[in-house]
Amino acid sequence: MAEELFTVTEAPIPVEDLVKKVERPEAGAITTFIGTVREWTKGKRTEYLEYQAYVPMAVKKLAEIGDEIAEKWPDVKTAITHRIGRLEISDIAVVIAVSSPHRKAAYEANEYAIERIKQIVPIWKKEHWEDGETWIGDQLETTSYPKGKPNIEEERKR
Amino acid sequence: MAEELFTVTEAPIPVEDLVKKVERPEAGAITTFIGTVREWTKGKRTEYLEYQAYVPMAVKKLAEIGDEIAEKWPDVKTAITHRIGRLEISDIAVVIAVSSPHRKAAYEANEYAIERIKQIVPIWKKEHWEDGETWIGDQLETTSYPKGKPNIEEERKR
């Protein structure tokens, strides 16, 4: 991508940069999703997070999500940046920006992007709590990955 | 509002400012909606727009939308800024920022806000095309306002 619409970075993510990447004269609606580090999860206090990625594959999968969106919502343009490394409370971990002539598609495509990130993009989060740390797996909690064959066949059909 | 969560301004709207207004340690998701001036609408080219508002009432109604959201999604925090005056293509007319512990509510509340803006906030848009100009009324195109009594009773019940 000449414009680098899909990136993984160790630096803070400026939201305005993502907005500019998707801005177009034919777009009347831009939605952004900003994922931030939450302090409290089910009564447990997070001190900080650590994100790790399989960077080249993560970038490729983010771009694939962009392709899927372009197929489902042809007038939509998408940009995604995910941050990795150590993140403090309220730091921005991911920004998804979507532009569209009309707002409905901008909301739908944006929500689709975050769902897909949580399914297919090789990025992992380690929670550091007051009393310990752990790698968080499968936020969707819908797949158990029996036999290491999740939805590969399904993914290949997309 | 001490923080001025709901404002009408003649100046450009910095998206980051709105994001900062709703950022909280308990929020893991922030959505923004950015309404921009679209060049093409149904094959007709817009040269620029002019927004007019009944400012004190518009601010009050924006705050009311915030209250409605807080009632429907108790963990959500909302900020809205609408710009008025002359706007060029791609200029930002409105920014809605919503923060929430979880993403679903952040999307839903944000979309609710833009729908309500288009229903109850006294702001008007004048389109300037190559070949003329006109005030745009009722983008939802669902109400005909017979006898000047739209949904006042319904609004009062909210």
Place this chain on the structure above:
Amino acid sequence: MITVLFFAELQEQAGKPQLELELGETTVRELKERLESTLKITGLNRTMTAVNEEYALDSDAVKTGDTVAFIPPVSGG
């Protein structure tokens, strides 16, 4: 005195954004009829009305000191 505010297309029709009227207690409906006949405004029967920044019904009262705004279909966002 009652303050009357016009916006958008109505403002252009009225040729001014606001005017003051010396009137006793009246209703939104009577005020609309009066303005349609004295100014050359049409379509007031299709617009919403706000009295003191709150949407009002045609049957609502208007009294001295009130601000009455006519609100054409809105198009913000």
Place this chain on the structure above:
Amino acid sequence: MITVLFFAELQEQAGKPQLELELGETTVRELKERLESTLKITGLNRTMTAVNEEYALDSDAVKTGDTVAFIPPVSGG
């Protein structure tokens, strides 16, 4: 030579992010079994696998020059 990559919890279990193996043509499944027995890694049967940055099945072939990454359940976003 086959390059093997570990991430997240698996990386901590393996004690390193990557290793190189001199192997003839094999499959993802055979590679998993081999690594579970040579390194002290558990749970490979529950992880996804990518061969050359594409998700792969356990039955897929792995040959010299390939990069095989084990992908625990992801948690980005």
